[in-house]
Amino acid sequence: MRVPDHALVQWAARTFGDEVATRVISPLVADWAKDLETAASPSAHRTAWLRGAVAFARCTVSVGLRAARPQRADLPPLTRGVAVACGSLALGVGVLVTPYLPWWLDRGAAFLPVLRHVVLIAVALALPFSLLPAALLLGSRAAGPATWRARAALTGAAVTTAAVWRSGRGGPCRRSVMTSGTRSDGRCRARRLPTTRRRSASPRSATRSMERPGLSSNGVAEPRRRTSGRRRCCSWVGVSVAAGGEHRWPCWRAGGSCRSPSPSPISRLRHLSPHSMRWDGCRRPSSQRPPSGAPSDLRPGHAPSRPE
Amino acid sequence: MAHGELFGLALVEASGGRLKRGTVYVTLGRMQEKGYLDSRQEPLPPGATGLPRRLYQPTAFARRVLAAWHTAERVLLGHAAPSEV
Numbered sequence: 001m002r003v004p005d006h007a008l009v010q011w012a013a014r015t016f017g018d019e020v021a022t023r024v025i026s027p028l029v030a031d032w033a034k035d036l037e038t039a040a041s042p043s044a045h046r047t048a049w050l051r052g053a054v055a056f057a058r059c060t061v062s063v064g065l066r067a068a069r070p071q072r073a074d075l076p077p078l079t080r081g082v083a084v085a086c087g088s089l090a091l092g093v094g095v096l097v098t099p100y101l102p103w104w105l106d107r108g109a110a111f112l113p114v115l116r117h118v119v120l121i122a123v124a125l126a127l128p129f130s131l132l133p134a135a136l137l138l139g140s141r142a143a144g145p146a147t148w149r150a151r152a153a154l155t156g157a158a159v160t161t162a163a164v165w166r167s168g169r170g171g172p173c174r175r176s177v178m179t180s181g182t183r184s185d186g187r188c189r190a191r192r193l194p195t196t197r198r199r200s201a202s203p204r205s206a207t208r209s210m211e212r213p214g215l216s217s218n219g220v221a222e223p224r225r226r227t228s229g230r231r232r233c234c235s236w237v238g239v240s241v242a243a244g245g246e247h248r249w250p251c252w253r254a255g256g257s258c259r260s261p262s263p264s265p266i267s268r269l270r271h272l273s274p275h276s277m278r279w280d281g282c283r284r285p286s287s288q289r290p291p292s293g294a295p296s297d298l299r300p301g302h303a304p305s306r307p308e
Numbered sequence: 309m310a311h312g313e314l315f316g317l318a319l320v321e322a323s324g325g326r327l328k329r330g331t332v333y334v335t336l337g338r339m340q341e342k343g344y345l346d347s348r349q350e351p352l353p354p355g356a357t358g359l360p361r362r363l364y365q366p367t368a369f370a371r372r373v374l375a376a377w378h379t380a381e382r383v384l385l386g387h388a389a390p391s392e393v
Binding site for chain 1: 315316317328329330331333334336337340347359361362
């Protein structure tokens, strides 16, 4: 098996530049090919091929990491563009969020944690958009050094990995629209609301349901039956609908279980949002409840009585 | 290498395992960039199609730096030796 020496050097020249290909990759591949030629037996040939391949991989990683490292000559235009865009966008988001600060502070939130959340969310929202000038700058220098492309690829891989890692930390509860059903200490509310939703059930569960009173024919618990789901999540969506001079708060259960003990910063900020019902958990004070004739789905703080 | 030209792979074999094959070429490239090494390509025999190997040898500057390093090491060890005893 021969070494594709010219192809490897051409690939390195395209990826890392001519200088790196000439100084580093070309001698490695040449020594690799010479080592293969001098191998006496087939087993020695295989060993030489494998050792050369491992050396090439290690050398490529080393050169790639070095090429992707920011260099002083390249920093000013990139950092300036990213910093200006990120700062402007974060400032805009912060200004938009500022009117909500007194609302949060009135409800007992400490100033510094709220400020920390606002800054964190503003930067998190602004950073992806601020990478756009950097991408445009990289694209406009297509004829520039190959280190730009290596750097862009490494940055993209790092951002993607971080995003996947961050999104994987949330439980199913986080995937609902708003997760204000979790308490501030991270535990889920142990509430199970009546639901008319029916799920398909296997014949085995249907058979089991006939043996247990309180289960419907398809094996699903009756709506009025409470289960032992102490860690059951319910997602409450507060929709501020001005009707008749008062806000109506429809809410419904969104199923799932919450496994993570600590909510993410974004979900914590949602707890503080004006449209969530963290302070009373979808229960509005009795003085604000509408007359009993109101539709049950739109009744303020739709929290039906729990059958015990 | 102080006494002649060597290939990268020969350097790895001569080092007894202290140099790794995957990183020695990066190190040699950086030393060449800093002016410690000179390199030239091995002339290919007529009819050969492979890549030419690269031979490395230290420059005069590198020899002076190495001599200074040895001198400094000897001086520092000479000062450090009495305190250790």
